[in-house]
Amino acid sequence: MHEHVPSIDCGHLKVSEIHTLYYEIFGNPLGKAAVFLHGGPGAGCVPRHARFFDPTHYKVVLFDQRGCGKSTPCGCLEENTTWDLVDDLEKLRKHLRVNKWLVMGGSWGVTLALAYGQAHPGAVSGLILRGVCMLRQEEIDWFYKQGANSLFPFAWDELLSILEPVERTNVIPAFYKRLTSDNAESCSQAAKAWLKWEMGLSFFQVSHTSKYWDGKEYAMRSLQQEHSSKPVDLALEETKTDSTHGVKSGTAHDMAVLKMTPLVAQARLECHYFLNAGFLKESQLLKGVSNIRHIPCVIVHGRYDFVCPVKNAFDLHQAWPEAKLCIVMDAGHSMYEKGITQELLSATEELSEPRLACTMIDVSEGGSFTLEQAGSFLLLQALRAAVQWSLWGGL
Template sequence: MNRRAPRRILYPRHDARRTGRLRVSELHEIFWEESGNPDGLPVVALHGGPGGGSSPEMRRFFDPERYRIFLMDQRGCGRSTPHSELRENTTWDLVDDIETLRDHVGVDKWLVFGGSWGSTLSLAYAVTHPERVLGLVLRGIFLVSKAEIQWFYQNGAGRLFPDAYDRYVAPIPEAERGDLLMAFHRRLTGDDKQARLDAARAWSRWEGETLSIKGPVTTPPRFNEDDFVDAFARIECHYFVNRGFFAHDTWLLEECSKKLKNIPGVIVHGRYDVVTPLSTAWALSKAWPKAQLHIIPDAGHSSMEPGIVDKLIQATDDFAAIYAEKAGA
């Protein structure tokens, strides 16, 4: 009788060894941290959203004995300042910030790890600076296409979560619901503070209620809740209205097919991911032959679903083993 191997779990909690703030423009300053082994395999882990901020839990996807782990809060969120700022806040600004951080900490090449929007940003960085990328470990693939935005924020996911969808659209009058993205954008960038907060809460709750097949995911406790949802909703909506700041709808996928030919990668995606449907990961895997796609049959979008944790840690363990073997050769 074949027994299934136990699933891998997160590495134990550990603290950052050092933290810093990096001035990346006259307006923006980003927060970053380093943990793990200073002689280990360098990895930069990119949070989701955009606007979500990094979390100490992100360190736990890497063996601290084998990895030199970098986290950063992207512009306008987490501990970066100014908070919730939309000016000078585009995908290409963030790509430049990653490269500025890499140079600042003295890393030549690193593994890039990201989920959801973090997967988008990881791919955008990799196609811009492929010479700096050892490999990619990605979860919940999202390419900011019109179809993806329409599915989750307009007409699609709401058919599976009609109760949560009603709470999501509640701040928007019936007459404006034909284009929910723009209706939310008007409120999230408007002068009415209460309307902005109501919209931010509804927007953020909608994602939280659909992330996991286990049930709603709450706001991370490390932030003031209203501050968190304001940055999260405003920055997400800003990026989605601008279609990720990509040249056209399929630009990123096309660039991946050209620029990632020699970069190894692992893609982990939940079968029942409602936020970023599996079809996007499937399309990416076909455009990027060096990537291994793992479809998790009992998972949604959350990085904390057991099957997703298992495969992500298998991937980071495998990359660390390959790095150690090459270093010892």
């Protein structure tokens, strides 16, 4: 990843009577604009996300979506839908006086990136989509009904253990009831179980342990001296609050309990969106691809992504054959797995250069631009190239 650089600006933007967004800007203030859309919903952004972009070339915008991170109010579900977030992106773009920006999103961030791009194609210079999620019913069912549970039966059994037997065939509504209850203990317990299930499936690692039955209970047996938990530790580090500083021991999920406030917000937001199928019509984003096929796009997906199956990326690419599809054969869902990280870095480098192909003005269907508009476009490209030439010393 690129070197860490301090943010060059930050601020708050009031986007409704209820919600205020927090944003930070990294990199070159005169560089190509890019915005990073975090996952979840509700996971929030961290400075590390800016390191997927070359800070000498890009002006990178990170922001926390409604109800999470440093945006307020935390965990608020009111006025919190996909289309509210799409509107927020446009408000933020205009507030920052950005003409067009490269949009990178991962997991839920892909859902939001596609929704935003289809609503405002003229504001998007390119798309980088990691871990494709379009919140179709089959995708939601895979993770919370029938699919992933067949691969991880022990983890699934643990998830269901906090529910009453009659609730276990309809997991999302059962968790929503707990995550929105006034009972703090029940809410925390539900959030812990919800995120433990999600986090446990986010990384693809070759495990050097075996699970065995000792006659009384299941136990884990190590097959080597040491076992690396760096990916899980990294994920936890990124959700750390002041209450966890100085804590140096405990399992990943024990650590999560100590910072339940931001994680409860994330679990609430995820459950809220999944219960409502992302506030989308079935397959809406797949059907809307025709609106954005002219936009350069790189799709990166792990072959062993257990959260968002690789079929999601296949389906999107079938509808969008112009997009570049990169399947990382030894990776799962996380952007921090080596192969995924490398492909994302390659994508930001590939889309960093202004190219006429990025606009792909289509005249095959009766013409969609005037000569004056075409001339303005070419002039703008020339000016951008001149500015970059000057910034780089003519080399």
